[in-house]
Amino acid sequence: MASTGRGARPPYRVIAGEVRARIRSGELRPGDRVPSIRQLAQRWGVAIATATRAAALLREEGLVEPKVGAGTVVSARAVAAPAAPERRAHARRATVLDAAIAIADAEGLDAVSMRRLAAQLGIGPMSLYRVVADKEELVARMADRAFAGCPLPATGPPGWRAKLELAARAEWELCRAHLWLPRAISLTRPSFAPHLMAHTEWILGVLAELGLPPRTRLHEALALHSLVLASASSMAAETDAEQRTGLPLGRWRSAQRSRAGLAVDGTRFPLLAAVPEGAADDLAELFEYGLARHLDGFAALVAGR
Amino acid sequence: MASTGRGARPPYRVIAGEVRARIRSGELRPGDRVPSIRQLAQRWGVAIATATRAAALLREEGLVEPKVGAGTVVSARAVAAPAAPERRAHARRATVLDAAIAIADAEGLDAVSMRRLAAQLGIGPMSLYRVVADKEELVARMADRAFAGCPLPATGPPGWRAKLELAARAEWELCRAHLWLPRAISLTRPSFAPHLMAHTEWILGVLAELGLPPRTRLHEALALHSLVLASASSMAAETDAEQRTGLPLGRWRSAQRSRAGLAVDGTRFPLLAAVPEGAADDLAELFEYGLARHLDGFAALVAGR
DNA sequence: CCTCGAATGCGTACGGTGTATCGATCAGGC
DNA sequence: GCCTGATCGATACACCGTACGCATTCGAGG
Numbered sequence: 001m002a003s004t005g006r007g008a009r010p011p012y013r014v015i016a017g018e019v020r021a022r023i024r025s026g027e028l029r030p031g032d033r034v035p036s037i038r039q040l041a042q043r044w045g046v047a048i049a050t051a052t053r054a055a056a057l058l059r060e061e062g063l064v065e066p067k068v069g070a071g072t073v074v075s076a077r078a079v080a081a082p083a084a085p086e087r088r089a090h091a092r093r094a095t096v097l098d099a100a101i102a103i104a105d106a107e108g109l110d111a112v113s114m115r116r117l118a119a120q121l122g123i124g125p126m127s128l129y130r131v132v133a134d135k136e137e138l139v140a141r142m143a144d145r146a147f148a149g150c151p152l153p154a155t156g157p158p159g160w161r162a163k164l165e166l167a168a169r170a171e172w173e174l175c176r177a178h179l180w181l182p183r184a185i186s187l188t189r190p191s192f193a194p195h196l197m198a199h200t201e202w203i204l205g206v207l208a209e210l211g212l213p214p215r216t217r218l219h220e221a222l223a224l225h226s227l228v229l230a231s232a233s234s235m236a237a238e239t240d241a242e243q244r245t246g247l248p249l250g251r252w253r254s255a256q257r258s259r260a261g262l263a264v265d266g267t268r269f270p271l272l273a274a275v276p277e278g279a280a281d282d283l284a285e286l287f288e289y290g291l292a293r294h295l296d297g298f299a300a301l302v303a304g305r
Numbered sequence: 306m307a308s309t310g311r312g313a314r315p316p317y318r319v320i321a322g323e324v325r326a327r328i329r330s331g332e333l334r335p336g337d338r339v340p341s342i343r344q345l346a347q348r349w350g351v352a353i354a355t356a357t358r359a360a361a362l363l364r365e366e367g368l369v370e371p372k373v374g375a376g377t378v379v380s381a382r383a384v385a386a387p388a389a390p391e392r393r394a395h396a397r398r399a400t401v402l403d404a405a406i407a408i409a410d411a412e413g414l415d416a417v418s419m420r421r422l423a424a425q426l427g428i429g430p431m432s433l434y435r436v437v438a439d440k441e442e443l444v445a446r447m448a449d450r451a452f453a454g455c456p457l458p459a460t461g462p463p464g465w466r467a468k469l470e471l472a473a474r475a476e477w478e479l480c481r482a483h484l485w486l487p488r489a490i491s492l493t494r495p496s497f498a499p500h501l502m503a504h505t506e507w508i509l510g511v512l513a514e515l516g517l518p519p520r521t522r523l524h525e526a527l528a529l530h531s532l533v534l535a536s537a538s539s540m541a542a543e544t545d546a547e548q549r550t551g552l553p554l555g556r557w558r559s560a561q562r563s564r565a566g567l568a569v570d571g572t573r574f575p576l577l578a579a580v581p582e583g584a585a586d587d588l589a590e591l592f593e594y595g596l597a598r599h600l601d602g603f604a605a606l607v608a609g610r
Numbered sequence: 611c612c613t614c615g616a617a618t619g620c621g622t623a624c625g626g627t628g629t630a631t632c633g634a635t636c637a638g639g640c
Numbered sequence: 641g642c643c644t645g646a647t648c649g650a651t652a653c654a655c656c657g658t659a660c661g662c663a664t665t666c667g668a669g670g
Contacts, residue, residue, distance in 0.1 A: 010630060037645060047632045052646075066645060114628065124649050126629080135628065186538050197574055204576035218580050219594040226539065226595065230531035233491050269502055271509035275523050289524040290531065294595070296602030317659085342615065352661045357616075371615060419657060429620050431658075440657065611670100618665075627656065636647070 015044055015054035023063055023074055033071045034064055060133075093131050096121065097145045100138060101178070108240060109139070109180035143184040144193025150174040152202045160302075161295055163206045168224050168291055171199065172284075175232035179240070182233035200225070210302050220298060227294055231287035238283065320345060320359035339369055339377045398436050401426065402450045405443060406483070413545060414444070414485035448489040449498025455479040457507045465607075466600055468511045473529050473596055476504065477589075480537035484545070487538035505530070515607050525603060532599055536592035543588065 019035070022028050035043065040051035055072060058064045066072040099120050103112050114135060118125040132138040150170050156163040175181045185196070200221050207217040345356035360377065363369045371377045404425050408417045419440060423430040437443040455475050461468040480486045490501070505526050512522040 012630080036643085038643085048645095049633080049647090050631060053630085055645080071644065113626080115626090126631095126650085127648060129629075130647075186542055194573075197577055201574045201577050204580075208576060214580055216594075219591055220598075222539075222591055223595040223598065226532075226535035230535035234527075234531065237491055268499075269506045271513060272502055272506050275509075275519055286524055286527055289521075290528040290599070293525075293528065293602035293606065294598050296605045297598035297600065298602075300601045300605065301598065354662075355660060358660090360615085377615075418655080420655080428618095431621085431660090432619060434658075435618075613670080614668090616666085619663090620661105622659105622661080624659080625657100628654095630651105630653080632649105632651075634648085634650105637645090639644075640642080 011044070011046055012050050012053040012057065015040060015046070015051065016057040019054070019058060020063060028074050030074050032074050034058075034074060036071055056130075093141065094145075096128065096131050097138075097142055100142050101146060104142065104180040104184075105178055109183055112139075112142075114138075139184045140193060143181060144195050146174065146178050146181055146184075147193065147195035147199060149177075150195070150199065152199065156206070160206050160210060161299065164203065164224060164295060164298075165291065167199065167203050167206070168228055171225070171228045172232060172287055175228065176235070179232075179236040182229045182236055185229060186233070212302070216301075223294065227290055228287070231283060231290060234286075235283040317351075317355050317358040317362065320351070320356065321362040339363075339379060341377070398446065399450075401433065401436050402443075402447055405447050406451060409447065409485040409489075410483055414488055417444075417447075419443075444489045445498060448486060449500050451479065451483050451486055451489075452498065452500035452504060454482075455500070455504065457504065461511070465511050465515060466604065469508065469529060469600060469603075470596065472504065472508050472511070473533055476530070476533045477537060477592055480533065481540070484537075484541040487534045487541055490534060491538070517607070521606075528599065532595055533592070536588060536595060539591075540588040 019028075019040075023034075028034060037048060037051045037055055040046075040054060041048045044051070055064070055066070059066060059072075064072050064074055096117070100112050100117050103117065103120060114128055115125045117138075118128055128138070132141065150173075152167060152170060156166050203221045203224060204217055207220055210217075212220070342353060342356045342360055345351075345359060346353045360369070360371070364371060364377075369377050369379055401422070405417050405422050408422065408425060419433055420430045422443075423433055433443070437446065455478075457472060457475060461471050508526045508529060509522055512525055515522075517525075
């Protein structure tokens with residue numbers, strides 16, 4: 001939760017809202033010039049940067065189009081081609097996201113703070129907010145960009161099962177390379193980013209030939225996705241904890257047992273205690289188990305109709 | 306990551322380490338008195354509380370045994386039974402955890418900060434650290450306590466499938482009641498807390514009759530667990546985002562589409578666009594779909610041997 | 611009785627976080 | 641040379657987890 005609570009909106013939002021209302025009401029019509037940034041700043045008694053932020057908000061919403069040197073006008077209808085500054089921001093984003101991904105890969109997602117990232121890039125922390133609105137958006141875009149490294153072939157192997165396995169394993173491998181990915185994705189709203197959507201689209205394409213109702217197709221695609229993420233986030237939690245405590249899983253378990261004062265050895269949880277040492281260590285094996293069972297079940301569904 | 310980085314250990318750990326070294330080296334032998342708390346405090350130039358903390362650490366490790374009124378001596382071998390103060394801490398923990406759970410239920414896991422929780426209880430923030438060592442431990446214990454509200458019958462319905470469905474749905478319902486649970490659990494090391502272990506134990510009990518190798522049994526139990534958590538964490542992310550942005554999923558999607566400048570409507574992702582509106586909204590249905598497919602697949606595995 | 615270990619509570623402080631705002635400067639159309 | 645919008649570095653705020661200091665109390669040996 002941000003420092004600004006539920007009710008108190010920051011000034012730049014108030015200003016943007018006022019202008020937006022004037023546009024909506026028809027007082028300002030398409031083509032009209034909206035108050036300049038300095039006019040806004042003076043009118044509201046705020047700094048230029050604040051007025052700039054309000055203007056940027058309106059621009060992002062597609063309500064206005066800035067003409068450098070000639071003021072800002074109310075845009076005609078929808079957004080035209082993204083203006084030059086938009087393209088520039090897009091280019092900057094790439095380097096910012098790459099740096100953020102590098103940090104997350106090396107030291108985990110928690111190490112990616114705005115200050116740290118800015119320092120890495122040699123810029124001020126606040127400069128990042130010209131490229132992303134939020135930290136949340138930063139993380140979401142990181143996840144999407146990482147997903148770009150998970151390309152699926154135009155024509156995969158023959159058979160739907162091999163194709164689905166391919167897609168699931170590709171995503172799994174991606175999560176293995178970027179351990180922060182599952183956390184970043186589960187923070188995002190489901191299927192936000194374009195590359196992630198492309199992945200889902202590919203799977204939907206595989207499912208299209210099977211004669212299932214569209215609702216079922218979507219369920220299957222999302223279920224596969226969840227399957228990968230669940231295993232991957234276990235793996236991430238595991239290696240993360242291992243790094244933090246310095247103990248591998250086995251040793252940690254026994255340490256916890258004695259500390260918690262639990263008599264785990266047979267008396268309370270005999271079956272759990274009987275599990276062979278290190279049976280859960282190989283998360284990849286666990287993932288393959290879950291995938292196999294799920295696809296077996298799905299095959300039964302497909303064959304059944 | 307805590308403020309104390311990798312290298313700089315807090316003083317109380319340094320003190321404890323020093324004493325520990327003297328015990329390990331044989332300079333202090335079992336039965337010998339270790340320096341009193343006040344002696345330690347004076348010797349290191351720290352407050353009594355810090356020396357107490359160091360002594361508490363050694364006590365927890367079972368290296369020393371305090372004799373009230375007669376100093377602290379190096380313990381003979383292992384730890385004796387947990388003393389009365391341990392019980393008192395246990396009782397206090399319950400009220401602390403209940404308060405924390407209440408906050409998390411009402412306002413989400415992020416609203417549970419040490420300060421906030423302490424304020425709720427009318428105590429100082431630091432008093433919490435007498436009951437839990439960490440925020441991490443707090444969250445883990447919260448999850449475990451919540452899991453206590455997920456009791457499974459001694460003798461469930463007939464048939465392994467009905468029993469597994471019962472267990473999975475019980476966990477699902479629990480996550481539905483406590484939306485923060487999936488996040489809290491995935492932060493914890495897998496199967497840490499006793500109640501969670503009891504759940505796993507119950508499932509292992511169901512699987513015991515099927516004649517599968519132990520490794521497979523564990524895989525199945527963990528797979529079921531993951532299945533529930535994956536769906537539940539999607540649900541949590543969804544309702545959380547809905548609260549924050551105030552938009553339900555459908556509206557948010559269209560807003561994002563226009564903002565991101567994506568032409569989603571058919572040109573780039575035709576299959577995704579063709580999915581009926583609101584098909585992914587019912588997470589419960591998605592969960593049931595995943596559960597059914599998985600159990601079908603597992604049934605095939607059971608029948609196959 | 612006196613002293614010691616333990617528990618408790620409250621206050622302060624440090625270093626971190628995300629991000630709103632300020633003030634000044636840079637680049638380009640009229 | 642005006643004005644425009646774009647950009648940057650620095651400051652500030654509120655909050656976080658938690659280490660540490662200090663004062664007090666309790667209950668059990670010596």
